Amino acid sequence: MPDDVTSGFLPGQDFAQLLAALTGQGYRCVGPTVRDGALVYDTLQGVRDLPAGVHIQQSPGSYRVEFSQGKRLFGWANGPQALKPLLFAPREVLWQAQRTAGGELHFSQEIPEPLPTAVIGVRACDLAALELQDRHFLETDVPDAGYGARRRQLFLVAVNCTRPAETCFCASTGDGPAVSRGYDLVLDELDEGFIIRSGSTSGDGILDLLTLQPVSPQQLGAATDATVRAAAMQGRQLPGRNLRDLLFGNLDHPHWEVVAARCLSCGNCTSVCPTCFCYRELDQPALGGESSRHYREWDSCFTQGHSYIHGFTVRPDTRLRYRQWLTHKLGGWHDQYGRSGCVGCGRCIAWCPVGIDITEEVGAIAASPA
């Protein structure tokens, strides 16, 4: 095909071509696959690993995978995790210290050397979250080495959502269901195949390797209709895009107590949230005592240790922790990162063991502000 083409139609039965092209260019393909009753992102051996016909029912405190006879590969909204653990590793060594027999210390930084990785089926909410994590970990004078090394090797194949979950509210945060930027390739899934478009020069390179057909106006129309319908299907919403003043103006609102009475402070919400970035650091000395590795691992503002300063805990109870999470995510982020820290993925709603719903909790405060 002519090399200035940046979009085309890929028949459904040819989807393997895309995986082959990526593999041929040296990428490890990672994508959604069903395991242990949830959709997880893992290395794909082939198209058969993709969740054909899978739908997912999500509601507060519940997540259920359903299988249908359908052929669509992306007829579901999201899994508990997508990009975050691929870049911000749940646990990794930051540096290590060696001690000589004479007591001298030598330090070395551990920078990973990841393989080029192509992620298939990235959603609009996850691209928006990625942009925020990039801002946090990379757009600073002390960029994070491990995150940066993995980020540079990432190739993103996004897909426009056609079937949001009941918990999704990306339309209200302005982050979906259609993908707008930050991808290498983006797919629209139709019954007969995919419209595929490139959004970067590496995307162009992959597109050139595929045998594509021209996209018909009907196909384009069907794709647009599908995302418009997906937006209309979303029943949840936040009461505004910038809730900073509402939340900081209601620090003593009685509703914080109401949520605290149900919240278990388990931190599930922060670990599934694609924008949460807290981590703790810890040392693990080797048995022989001659070296020690300094790790980081995901932490949560719901833990006791998170706000501990010698002998004093800034947030000893659940009310203060839940309030911290929300005032930061929906308030403080505007000052720190120029927008809210919520991309409307709904994960914290589905994966909360007691079904606490961020949109309802904020809604309750917005309904009766101080």
Add this chain to the structure above:
Amino acid sequence: MTVAMHYPHEAEVIERCQESPTIFSLVLRLMDPMVASEYRFTPGQFNMLYLFGVGEIPISIVSDPARPGELIHTIRDVGRVSHGFSQLGVGDRIGLRGPYGRGWPLEQMEGRDVMIVTGGLGCAPVVSVINYILQRRERYGRLVILQGVKHSSDLIWRERYAEWERQNNTQVLLAADVGGEPWPGVIGPITMLFEYARFNPQATVTMMCGPERMIHAAADVLIERGSRSEDIWISMERNMQCAVGQCGHCQFGASFVCRNGPVYRYPDASELLAKRGF
């Protein structure tokens, strides 16, 4: 930004001094000559000190920035890492990375009167600035130091206060919530000391550190007496692990204390200061 931001560099204890039963100072020297020669800091900034196999803690640098070859850190033995540091002696090696955060506004203070308000034990961030001013006395106007402690026996460095007191155009006032043996100060909250302090609120830049309630109360009195709130600076403390604004532990409203602080202009922190949970 300086040399050692991401991981520690080897440092040697060149002197150790027991300041009180639980407070001690370590004088440190960076071992790598390259790292040492590029190392610069401002009073009010801190380093992350690493104890081999145990972990890191943030410690304010109290020595003079003109002598980066001898970095003094005053530490209270209150946790696993600090207790380990208390056991070290001359010649022992630790890790050091830094300096981090924003220090005191030393240039903006030049030519003005300075007031230091501090509560609690051996409040290191303000000790650094007092030392700095006394070494450059001619650049600053009047110096007033207000120190509050819980119990009169808590005050460390009595000789130092006595010596500061003898400096020209300098006033030192002490307050203890509970008095004991001969106590050269008042018994009561630190805010009582403003009655005795001779200072011109409009001409004075104030630097504070200590419990947030105390800072809040003292700032209220100062503003009531005519200080501009922009002339009040405070140093804050939070859980800090990465020190580069990434791990999230020192989150304070919309700022990271390790990066945007630990020294804040009072109006930038007052909204949430001493607000439970922030």
